[in-house]
């Protein structure tokens with residue numbers, strides 16, 4: 001999955017929920033008013049960006065909060081429209097988890113927000129520019145929007161270190177989501193250094209023997225327990241350790 005995303009997080013929520021106008025529509029407002037990508041309800045000073053780019057003569061340019069809307073992205077008329085006391089700017093300032101609670105009566109939105117939480121992105125703000133996301137975060141946002149689509153079961157997903165920057169507890173959540181894709185008949189190919197993730201795959205291709213110029217050859221390939229026993233693999237001991245720990249964990253659970 002390419003890591004290039006534009007716009008803000010809310011725009012990548014999925015087919016049903018990418019329109020913040022859903023909120024306004026219920027108030028009898030034209031939904032276009034709530035898009036900051038088109039004129040109508042947005043702040044025209046910053047064209048809905050919430051910030052302005054300041055060009056400097058001898059220095060690289062910089063961005064600063066818009067002096068008219070102070071980062072809210074909308075004009076005062078739009079900000080006067082509220083649902084349960086919150087304006088569209090307030091909603092965009094919410095984290096995914098806060099919004100999931102606030103929008104619980106909007107089915108399309110709630111499902112999307114749940115999936116974002118499930119891939120460990122509950123802390124993102126809806127209005128956060130997608131360009132500020134890390135590579136791992138951007139991939140998980142894309143994955144989340146993919147997870148909501150009808151699972152046709154014949155898609156190949158290629159992910160480059162989707163766990164980068166992810167809390168260990170959330171790695172399990174992400175792996176469960178990927179497992180779901182595989183269970184539905186899709187194929188997931190991961191470039192990954194996290195041995196917990198590697199240990200949970202069906203097939204491992206270990207590239208090496210070293211990094212960069214010293215790598216690029218297939219050192220070992222097979223199910224995780226086979227690669228863990230490969231003699232020339234630098235990765236094998238780490239993988240073996242992780243597999244042993246998983247086994248131990250499982251036995252511990254069974255013993256209880």
Ligand SMILES: [Zn+2]
Pocket residue numbers: 043044045046047048049050051066067068069070071072073074
């Ligand atoms: Zn503005």
